Amino acid sequence: MLDDFVVRAALAGVGVALAAAPLGCFVVWRRMAYFGDATSHAALLGVALALSLDLPIFGGVLVVALAMALIVSGLTGRTVSTDALLGVLAHGALAIGLVAVSVLPNQRVDLSAYLFGEILAVTKTDLAVIWGGAAVSVALLVWRWQALLSATLSPDLATASGVNPKREQLILTLALALTVAVALKVVGALLIAAMLIIPAAAARPFSRSPETMAIMAAILATVSALAGLAASFVFDTPTGPSIVTVAAILFALSAGLAPLLRR
Amino acid sequence: MSLISTNNLKLVLGGQIVLDGVSIAIERGEIVTIVGPNGSGKSSLLRALIGALKPAGGSITRAEGLRIGYVPQKLQIDATLPLTVQGFLNLPRRQDRAIVTSALNRAGVPDLAKRQMADLSGGQFQRVLLARALLNTPDILILDEATQGLDQPGAAAFYHQIEDVRRDMGCAVVMVSHDLHVVMAASDRVLCLNGHVCCEGTPEIVADAPEYRALFGTGTQGALALYRHEHTHSHDHTHKHEAP
Incomplete structure (x- = not known):
């Protein structure tokens, strides 16, 4: 079954959807959209690093994304407004990554694969990495769920508890x-943040509790991944952007339904 | 032994010294109000007491096993976060249903458990925060301008609730407030803060202190006179303490 590239693509898409959606809820609740941007854009720099040092792409991306996430995380803790600074980091990381990949001496790199993903080229090894990374990411969230929610509501209140x-x-x-590193192959550096935020935002009107919102987001993300994959075959469109397009359509529908669902 | 005490406490926020040389002690069951102008370090002191702000100098001593209930100044829950009152009270630890119900009762909002946090009025929201602080039957309740955004009757009713809680649970109360007359009336002791402790004592003593007058003028004298008048009779709590 895994010998069929369509099956591998579908499994890869679902794996990323399941990891990104619950995490995306926290990104939305904590208003950290730029956090997702900066971290996922830094993935490109990780690609350049991995290629130049002849390391696995996943490892390079994980290291650089983690470094960027730690920097951004440290900055957002300050009291001064960091909006512009986060913007600089997000776009600076992307630009520097593009430059770095293009000046690599020994190889012509297919940039669009890293920018928009190449889900149809997912191998069995990729699949193992994606599901392994996704499982760890989801396990982290489940394990710390109550504490994460408390800290999201109010750091001081959390401390007092x-x-x-x-x-x-x-x-x-x-x-x-971790999620950025596993999602790179599937949706690409430019659209990882979309997979974090859009399903979570689309799930909001249907949710009365944080848990249902995370589950709804995971369902909507999975639907987006599968429908986007199917649409890319039917319409012969790039797969990563097709997945995000479906997610955006679901969000529009959900936002349209929201007034009817209130109370 | 005091519930909580600071010795020569120094607090630094963003490179600025906000408090220096603060030595205070909170005793079991007393209501202590902290007053002071904006930026005088009131909130920072409370945050240090709950452990959210590390001392830059001096020390904080807490009685062993001290249970603290904290009501923050304000809590902005993002509109994208769906959360019922019940869900909120079960963070970070799941609570017994009976404990949640009793805390909501004590806070004067018994019927809100299933409501969304985002749909609450300002007064209801503050009472839910109070209920949350009461979950662990605290030895000390710490309130940081808990009535900000409430109108005068709302604030008065809220402080009345605090007095009831103190009477029923016997916990000490430390609060920061700008509602000088309401608060002074309800306090055993007032602590006037402006980068350091300017003066402290019973409401009468503090209101007469030149340091306090220098900060707040004599404008609150009228309110305090009213307080003295109201409280010359026995303190039985069966009558209503409405704000003037």
């Missing part, structure tokens, strides 16, 4: 870097 908000932030940072 014996939860260390800095530690929870670090957990999220780790999960984010």
